[in-house]
Every structure is written in C-alpha cells, then in structure tokens.
Amino acid sequence: xxxxxxxEPLLRAEGLATHxxxxxxxxxxxxxxxxxxxxxxxxxxEIRAGETVGLVGESGCGKTTLGxxxxxxxxxxxxxVTYRGTELTVCDxxxxxxxxxxxxxxxxxxLASLNPQLTVAESIGEALSVHDIVPADRRTExxxxxxxxxxxxxxxxxxxxxxxxGGQRQxxxxxxxxxxxxxxxxxxEPVSALDVSVQAEILNLLSDLQDRFGLAYLLITHDLxxxxxxxxxxxVMYLGRLVETGTTAEVFAEPSHPYTEAxxxxxxxxxxxxxxxxxxxxxxxxxxxxxxxGCRFHPRCPNVIPPAEYDLAVDEFRAVLSxxxxxxxxxxxxxxxxxxxxxxxxxxxxxPAAIRDAHDIPRRLSDPDADADLEDALExxxxxxxxxxxxxxxxxxxxxxxxxxxxxxxxxxxxxxACHRFDDRFVDDTDTDxxxxxxxxxxx
Ligand SMILES: Nc1ncnc2c1ncn2[C@@H]1O[C@H](COP(=O)(O)OP(=O)(O)OP(=O)(O)O)[C@@H](O)[C@H]1O
Numbered sequence: 109x110x111x112x113x114x115x116e117p118l119l120r121a122e123g124l125a126t127h128x129x130x131x132x133x134x135x136x137x138x139x140x141x142x143x144x145x146x147x148x149x150x151x152x153x154e155i156r157a158g159e160t161v162g163l164v165g166e167s168g169c170g171k172t173t174l175g176x177x178x179x180x181x182x183x184x185x186x187x188x189v190t191y192r193g194t195e196l197t198v199c200d201x202x203x204x205x206x207x208x209x210x211x212x213x214x215x216x217x218x219l220a221s222l223n224p225q226l227t228v229a230e231s232i233g234e235a236l237s238v239h240d241i242v243p244a245d246r247r248t249e250x251x252x253x254x255x256x257x258x259x260x261x262x263x264x265x266x267x268x269x270x271x272x273x274g275g276q277r278q279x280x281x282x283x284x285x286x287x288x289x290x291x292x293x294x295x296x297e298p299v300s301a302l303d304v305s306v307q308a309e310i311l312n313l314l315s316d317l318q319d320r321f322g323l324a325y326l327l328i329t330h331d332l333x334x335x336x337x338x339x340x341x342x343x344v345m346y347l348g349r350l351v352e353t354g355t356t357a358e359v360f361a362e363p364s365h366p367y368t369e370a371x372x373x374x375x376x377x378x379x380x381x382x383x384x385x386x387x388x389x390x391x392x393x394x395x396x397x398x399x400x401x402g403c404r405f406h407p408r409c410p411n412v413i414p415p416a417e418y419d420l421a422v423d424e425f426r427a428v429l430s431x432x433x434x435x436x437x438x439x440x441x442x443x444x445x446x447x448x449x450x451x452x453x454x455x456x457x458x459x460p461a462a463i464r465d466a467h468d469i470p471r472r473l474s475d476p477d478a479d480a481d482l483e484d485a486l487e488x489x490x491x492x493x494x495x496x497x498x499x500x501x502x503x504x505x506x507x508x509x510x511x512x513x514x515x516x517x518x519x520x521x522x523x524x525x526a527c528h529r530f531d532d533r534f535v536d537d538t539d540t541d542x543x544x545x546x547x548x549x550x551x552x
Pocket of ligand 1: 128129130145147166167168169170172173174189330350396451
C-alpha cells in the first residue's frame with residue numbers, strides 16, 4: 109500500500125509472511141509432520157502517522173495474524189516490518205521492548221485480554237510499570253487520568269473485569285493501550301463483541317482519541333460500514349494477501365476487485381444511493397493450507413475470466429467452473445448423487461442434463477465447441493469415471509486466473525488491485541471494457 113502523500117510511513121511491512129504449522133508438538137515438527145498454514149502470505153502495507161487504515165476481509169483471511177505480526181506478537185516467517193525506519197525483525201530484545209511500547213494492540217474480547225485477577229487500576233498500572241512510563245509515586249494519578257481519558261470514573265479503578273460491562277471493559281483495554289503513549293494502535297475487531305448500542309460509543313471514543321493524541325490505527329474488522337466511517341485508507345485482504353488498497357473514498361466509490369465489490373454489496377444498510385445488486389459469494393474462504401493456484405480468489409470469483417478459445421459469457425463459465433470445483437471435492441466413493449446438491453434432484457438419473465441443471469449450467473452453452481467439450485466430460489461423469497472427467501474439464505475449461513497470480517498494481521480507478529481482468533495479457537480490450545462496466549454498475 110504505497111500510494112499517498114509521500115510522507116515516510118510510521119510502519120511499513122514488506123513481503124510479510126506468517127505461517128503456522130499444524131504439527132502437534134516438537135517431535136512432529138522435527139519430523140516435518142504437519143502442514144503449513146499460510147495465514148499471511150506476502151503483504152506490503154504502510155501506515156502513516158495519525159491515519160486510520162481499515163483492514164477488511166472475511167473470517168479466516170489472515171487479518172488477526174497480520175495485525176499480531178505487525179506489533180511483534182508473532183514472529184514473521186518472511187519479510188520485514190519497519191517502524192520509524194527501524195526494522196523490527198532484526199532488533200534485539202531491549203530495542204524491541206522499547207519500540208513495542210509505541211505500537212499497542214486492542215483485542216476483540218476485552219474479557220479475555222484483561223487479567224481477571226487484577227483490578228482496573230492494577231491492569232493499567234501494570235502497563236505503566238512494564239514500560240516504566242511514569243514514576244511509581246505518580247502511577248495512581250496517571251491511572252485516574254487515563255480512566256478519565258476513556259470516559260470512565262475514578263471509582264472504576266477498584267473494580268475487577270467481571271464487574272464491568274463489555275463497553276467498560278473495552279474502555280479499560282483502550283486505557284491500557286494508551287498508558288504507554290503509543291503512536292499506533294492495532295484495533296482488532298474492537299467492537300464486534302459488544303452490544304450494538306455501545307459499539308458507536310467505542311468507535312466515537314477511538315475517533316476522539318485519534319484527534320487528541322494524533323494516533324494512527326490499523327482497524328481490523330469484517331464490518332465495512334465501520335471502515336467507511338472511520339478509515340482514511342482501506343486494505344482488502346483475501347487468503348493471506350491484499351487484493352485491493354486505496355483511500356476509503358476511492359475504494360468505496362470504485363471497488364475494482366470482485367472480492368471488494370462483493371464485500372461492499374453485503375453491507376447490511378447500504379447507502380440509499382446504492383444501486384448495485386447484492387453479490388453472494390459461493391462457499392467460504394478456502395483453507396490457507398491448500399491455497400488455490402493463480403489468483404487465490406478464482407474458485408469463488410463471479411468475474412472469473414473464461415478461456416480465450418471459447419466465446420462464453422462469464423456466468424456460463426462461472427457455472428462450469430463451480431462444477432469443476434465440486435467434482436474435485438467429492439469423494440470417489442460418495443456416489444454420483446453427491447453432484448446433485450438438492451435432495452429433490454436425487455430422484456432423477458445422474459445424467460448430463462441433471463448435472464447441468466443442478467449447477468445452473470445452461471442446457472446448451474453459447475459456444476458450440478465449449479458445449480461439446482462439456483458434454484464429453486459430463487458423459488464421462490455419468491459413466492462413473494470421475495478421474496477422467498476431472499481431467500477433461502481441467503484441460504478444456506482452464507482459466508487464465510488459475511495459471512498466474514496477479515500482482516497488486518494500479519487498476520482502472522488508479523488505486524492498486526490484484527486482478528487479471530484489467531491486464532491485457534489476459535483479456536482483450538473489449539473484455540476489459542465489459543469488466544469495467546460491470547464493476548462500475550455497482551458504484552454508489
Ligand atoms: N495458531 C494457529 N495455528 C494454526 N492455524 C492458525 C493459527 N491461528 C490462526 N490460524 C489459521 O490462520 C488463518 C488466518 O487466521 P486469522 O485469525 O489470522 O484470520 P482472520 O481474518 O483474523 O479471521 P477471524 O476474523 O475469524 O479472526 C485461519 O485459517 C486460521 O484457522
């Protein structure tokens with residue numbers, strides 16, 4: 109995310125990757141057992157002083173892992189994090205401790221993040237003493253000031269977390285973060301565990317604190333409407349990578365990546381001016397253990413690019429690709445009925461027509477050559493030879509989106525996106541115009 113006003117960023121991540129292993133214990137790890145979970149898988153991101161960057165994406169896209177890696181709570185597998193010009197990944201412990209006080213983390217669930225054995229004053233006081241922020245004899249006074257700063261009263265100082273409401277606990281979490289006078293706070297779903305009635309209060313508090321102390325925020329959320337109101341810039345994350353970045357105004361006015369478009373279309377109370385349809389994505393985010401080749405989003409993308417050799421509408425190709433995905437998922441022993449998702453369909457024979465109907469594939473594709481290739485594959489399926497059918501479909505219906513991974517580059521609306529639809533190596537000019545029109549049609 110390097111667009112903007114040219115100031116040196118407060119924090120910069122380059123090529124950042126954080127992988128987990130599913131190996132259970134040291135022995136498994138030594139023996140190389142277990143699989144690699146590529147939760148964050150090559151992220152470039154900048155956060156400047158005093159700004160709010162909204163990090164959005166569905167559950168499981170890697171937002172929390174990225175946030176925790178940026179503040180040093182997790183060690184990156186690759187890449188670097190630079191804070192005010194100092195690379196955190198090569199700092200020694202003492203330097204890290206110092207720098208960490210400048211970057212704080214506010215957790216989603218304040219009850220889980222506060223020590224239940226400590227009173228509010230002890231929790232905040234602990235943060236003050238760990239980083240030696242104020243002399244011991246001034247701590248009580250400083251705790252009281254911090255409580256006032258987050259709109260709590262002095263009498264809250266003696267309470268334990270379980271004696272507070274969710275909103276009050278989150279205020280304590282914020283006071284703890286503020287105690288060390290940070291420049292940047294990573295707020296990880298700061299209001300999603302709270303009642304709707306208190307969400308706005310906490311968001312307003314965050315906004316006031318930013319004005320007062322010049323704080324920068326990385327605001328992690330799955331809620332686009334929060335980002336629309338609070339963020340200066342947005343980074344959209346999908347399966348470990350950023351797929352679109354830009355100012356909030358740019359991204360909301362001209363979402364260019366089909367994933368962003370789908371997320372924006374799902375905002376519960378869209379702007380009255382919104383004239384786009386709701387885009388419902390198929391399935392959920394795939395496992396970061398088995399990341400799809402090429403564009404990671406292609407198995408769910410409503411605008412996936414059809415093979416150049418056919419003249420297919422995107423909806424037709426989308427349906428064929430979904431059948432391909434379904435075929436690759438079903439177990440050979442599951443029986444062909446597994447291809448017919450609705451129980452009602454299962455009364456009929458599993459023939460090519462029934463498979464087409466069950467997957468919303470037209471009885472005849474608009475391109476006769478494509479239709480003949482599909483029919484061959486469907487007859488092979490109906491004959492029970494799933495392995496050959498998979499191969500036939502994979503070779504006849506390969507999309508450029510599965511062969512090459514798109515880079516995050518300026519798109520049609522000039523802010524960066526990672527999508528082949530605007531790359532003339534993958535689509536001809538007429539397709540690009542059509543793609544741009546289709547994106548523009550959901551603009552607000
Ligand atoms: N400690 C861990 N070990 C193995 N896998 C993990 C671990 N923590 C997270 N993951 C996996 O990494 C991926 C990214 O998780 P992460 O929590 O960063 O995503 P997220 O976008 O923040 O999702 P959510 O909003 O649900 O928290 C997920 O598939 C998750 O299951």
